Structure formats: structure tokens, C-alpha cells
Amino acid sequence: MRHRYLVATLAAGVLVLAGCGGGDDNGSSGSGPGGLSVPKVDKLSALGAGEGSVNIISWAGYVEDGSTDPKVDWVSGFEKETGCQVNNKVAATSDEMVTLMKTGEYDVVSASGDASLRLIYGGDVAPVNTDLIANYPDVFDGLKNKQWNSVDGVPYGVPHGRGANLLMYRTDVVKPAPTSWGAVFDAASPYRGKITAYDSPIYIADAALYLMKTKPELGIKNPYALDDTQFKAATDLLTEQNKMIGEYWSDYTKEVQAFKAGNSVLGTTWQIITNLAQADKAPVEAILPSEGATGWSDTWMISSKAKHPNCGYLWMNHIISPKANAAVAEWFGEAPANKLSCAETADKNHCATFHAEDEAYFSNVWYWTTPIAQCLDGRKDVTCKDYSAWTQAWTTIKG
Amino acid sequence: MSRGSFLHRHPRVRLAALLSAPLLWLVVAYLGALAVLLISAFWSVNSFTGDLVKVFSLDNFRTLATEHVYRAVALRSIGVAAAVTVICVVLAVPMAFFMAKVASPRSRRLLVIAILTPLWASYLVKVYAWRVLLANGGPVDWLLGGPGHGPGYGLFAVILVLSYLWLPYMILPVYAGLERLPDSMLEASADLGARAGRTFRAIVLPILVPSIFAGSIFTFSLSLGDYITVQIVGGKTQMIGNLVYANIGAANNLPFAAAIATVPVAVMVIYLIAVRRSGALEEL
Secondary structure: OHHHHHHHHHHHHHEEEEEEEEHOOOOOOOOEOOOEEEOOOOOOOOOOOOOOOEEEEEOOOOOEOOOOOOOOEOOOOHHHOOEEEEEEEEOOOOHHHHHHHHHOOOOEEEEEEHHHHHHHHOOEEEEEOHHOOOOOEOOOOOHOOOOOOOOOOOOOEEEEEEEEEEEEEEEEOOOOOOOOHHHHHOOOOOOOEEEEEEEHHEEEEEEEEHHHHHHHHOOOOOOOOOHHHHHHHHHHHHHHOOOOOOEEEEOOHHHHHHHHHHHOEEEOOHHHHHHHHOOOOOEEEEEOOOOOOEEEEEEEEOOOOOOOHHHHHHHHHHOHHHHHHHHOOOOOOEOOOOHHHHOOOOOOOOOHHHHOOOOHHHOOOOEEEOOOOOOOOOOOOOOOOOOHHHHHHHHHHHO | HHHHHHHHHHHHHHHHHHHHHHHHHHHHHHHHHHHHHHHHOOEEEEOOOOOEEEOOOOHHHHHHHHHHHHHHHHHHHHHHHHHHHHHHHHHHHHHHHHHHOOHHHHHHHHHHHHHHHHHOOOHHHOOOOOOOHHHOOOOOHHHHHOOOOOOOOOHHHHHHHHHHHHHHHHHHHHHHHHHOOOOOHHHHHHHHHHHHHHHHHHHHHHHHHHHHHHHHHHHHHHHHHHHHHHHHOOOOOOOHHHHHHHHHHHOOOOOHHHHHHHHHHHHHHHHHHHHOOOHHHHHH
């Protein structure tokens, strides 16, 4: 009997607590851009002395201090020069970056377009005073004040570089070499069970992009603006694809190992993963398929709660300086943001290979953007699926 | 008056002083965390900025109940936990019986050490070792006749690796239970004319069942909540833990993650009640 009494007391306590929680609403329920205004955060007005350290969240390969490869190092020099010790945290997905930035423990982040707006409207990042960043004038105009890194002409970060999500395959297994994303969506693929895909809701856009080119009757104009019918077509395609997937990847080391062992032979990748796999003697190649691709345009942003704002600004200036920007761009395999970087790359053709100055090429690349209810392609007569719907759908696709 | 004699004459004060720290820990850190989990399960997040919206709503639980995928994942996780528990019982009982009743005292000590040693190695190291073992063309494939012949990554690999990881947690309680069983009772049973089967039913089983239940609580709950092994060797498999992790890490939807996390809590509560009903806990 005593036990039952104890359980009843606990249950009552929990209910009381739950009741308290329910009453504690602060009435904040915005609905994204349009309904939501940008929280007012002041930008830094003048640069002071460095605080001795800077906490960074970055994509793998963006902050290299020589520990991966002694020749790949653009951090040690910065630390020596500014006295700012760099503490780097590698994030695997944009969602992880947003979550980490909300902790307020980090100063700067290399946010992609599917994170940057969420950070801006969440009040997690501050506008950037570009006057304090000496290298900013040298950044390509095609990257400045874009819809993913600024609001109403106020820049919220400095552009880092851009690139495309590629299709990687094992040259010894996949014959003939693929030229289309159809290779990963073909229900009769001979590579069933050895296909891989990026483990994030944003991957739904890859399916939408493929449908945009192959099923024009759906009328997809932008893979991040999907109404109910279009969204269902994309998720159905991915549910079919799930039967052929060996594993999804978000951890890039896992993907390198899977391609090296042959557990995966075909699937999406980043250039850096291909580089690392090739360095590991895995017979892999990566291509930009005929449909174009999704991609990223990354922005260094500074936290609104930064404890080391001066070191943060010094870092943002350093990472887009011609030498460092060229080194990152070559290591990660992307187009640099700084015009002068193209003269600093070890491979003089790097900027040509990655189409750094080729705006026509990048018009074929759909940068990661946060899907919101107001259709990004400008349609007013329908509502689009927002990111939370994408997230739920992604769980359902994986089954 | 010294403090010692004061406490001696006031046993209730003594008890309160003794128990206040652990009780505070239990209530604040343990039950408090569970309460916060339950409360936040009724909140939601702003889908765009990811900020918490602290308004009471049952939406999370409605999604959980109506979406087919969550039921499928929950059932899969329970299935994996049950399979791991069964495999661990099948392997642990003969092993523990040998250690407790057959082996010499010297080799008994060595065997206990051998079983405890894997617990010293990091969880991640062991799971990544299995990732390499199960890789395409890896040692397991090779043993079974070449690349592609092994099980590869997937649900089977998850059950295999979890069984490997949690086996010591089953062997140790079963071993401890059997060790308490005096040999003289087995002999007395034989002297009274009972056959091996009868001796097992009447003497060994009553001691064995509570030990197995105790071990199964470990193997079942540890498997039910696991998400790292699944990520590393599970291929595209999802379990409850992955959904919780994805909703915290990727989607930043803490309330929904909390709602999902109540599922394994509920499963464990039901399991513990069932074990208690069977009377196994009193025997411990």
C-alpha cells in the first residue's frame, strides 16, 4: 500500500508542476519573415584589443591548425599575430550549428544559408560592422548583401565561400560513370544497398531539384519552396530511395571510411570528402550532375552574446584575407569569397575549376536556404512547407 | 554537551542528517530532471527561429500517437531491446553456471576479470571496432566467404553489437545469484532422489529467475535508449534514441524530443511493474 501512496504523491506533484509550466507563457509566437521582425542587436562600433581567445563553430575543414595535415594551417599564424587562442568546434549539420549558437558559448560561426536566417531572426547573431573588417571590400559583389546574409541591407556576416553538393562514386564499381542525379534515385539501380545520402532534412531539396528537372509538370521553381503536392512528390521519391540506401551520412569521417571499404559506392558528397578519400587511396571521383546541384554559400557570423567580440572580428577579417581564404577554399574544395584569393592558391586553376567568378555557373546551384511557410519563389496563392514539416518528413522517410 | 551525544540522544535528527544529502540529490537532480522533461514535452518551438514557446499543448503527443513512423520506431526499439536481452540470457546463464559451480576458485577469479575487462575499454572504441569488423570486405565478411557475405550494417549488426556490449551486465548478476546457491543443496536434492531436471526446477530456477530479471533490467533499458551504436553500425536504422537525438541536435525541437523520451520511460515503468508482479524483485 505504501508504494501506491508514494506513486500517487509523485504523480500529483508532476501534474502540479506541469500545470505551472502551462501557465508560464510569454506570448512569443512569430511566424517567420513577414510576421516576424528582426530582434534589435547593436553592432560593434569600434575594435578593441583581443580577449586572448575565440570560440568558433565551423564546418569540418574550415579551421585547420595543422593537426590534420601539417601543411594545412591557417590558424597558428593568426594565433601568434593576434594572441587570440582559437577553440574550434566542428558541427556536422546546419541544425547543430543553430543549436550550438543558442547556447551563447560561441563567438563566431560559419553558417550556411539554411542556418543564417534562423540565427538572425532568433536574435542569436549581431549585425556586422564591415568598416572594422579591412578585407571586406575585396569580397565578390555577387556574395555581398544577399538574402541569406543580410536583412534590409544590413550585413549580418562576411561571406566565406561557396560550392556545390556533388555526386561521388567508386570508379571501380560504378560503370558507366554517372552523369545525373537519376543514379541515386533509380529504383532499379544495380547499386542497391550501397547508395548513401546526406542525413539532414535539407536533403529533401536534392530530390526536389531532381524533380524540378525531370518532372516539369509539378511546376517546382525553387527546391526550397514546395507546396503540398510538390513536397509529397519529393518525399515519395525519397521514401522509394530509402529502400536502396545503405546508410545515411552526416559524419564526414564515416562517409570517407564507408567509401573506402566499399559499403557505399554512390551518393552525395562534399569536395573535401572526395579529397580525403582520394588521399586515403580510395578509387573515387566526384562530379556536378547535369541537373545542377544544391550547394552552400557560407557566412561567418558573430554571436549577439559573444564573450570575445574583438577576437571574433579579428578572426572574421583573417579568414577572408587572401591567403587564408585561398587556403580554406583549396582544402575544402570551394570557390573563395575574396577576389584577391585567386592569385594566392597553390593550384593556379583553382578559381577556374570552382567557377569562383562564374555567376552563370552558380545560377545552377541552389544554395541551402531555410524553407518557410511564405513560398520563397514568390507564389502568394499557396503556403509552402516550412522547415519543421521538412524535419518531421525526414524522420518518416527514414522509417 | 558534545555534538556526538546530542545526535546519540536524538535518533531522528541523526537520520535526517544522514539522509538529507542523498534525498536532496534524488529529489532535485533525479526526479526534478524527470519533471522538467515531462513539462517541456507539453511545450513547442517556433518553427523558424527555434525559440521555445511555453504554451501548454498536447500537439507533441498527438503527433507521436498518430504518425505511423513513431509507432514503428518504438516497436523496433522494443524488439531490439528484447532480442538483445534474450541473446544475453542464452549466453550468460551457461557461462555464469560454469563460473559459479564448475570452475576452480582460481580460474573463477580469472574468468570474472576476463568478463570485467571489456568494461574498461571505451564504449566508442568497441563500437567502432565492430564497424571495422563488419565493414564490406572486413574480417566478418572474410570469415563468411568474401566481401558482401557478412551481415553488413543494419538491424542485425545493432542487435549483435548491443548484445556484445551489455553481456557483462547479464553475466554478473546471474553469477552472483548462482554463487549464493550452496553446493550442499544440489547434493541434498540428488540424495533425496531428484533427477537433474527436478533439481534445476526446484533449486536452481528460484535463484536464477530473479537474477535474470535483474540483469534484464540493465540489458533492456540500456538497449532501449541506445543511439550511438545504431548510428555507427545501424546503416539506415532508426531507434527511439536517434529520434530524440535528431530532435534535439538537428531539429532543435526540445519539447518534441522530450515527448519522444517519455516513450522509453513508460516502457521501462511497465516493464518494472511486470517484473515486480512476478515477484522477482523481492527475491533479490
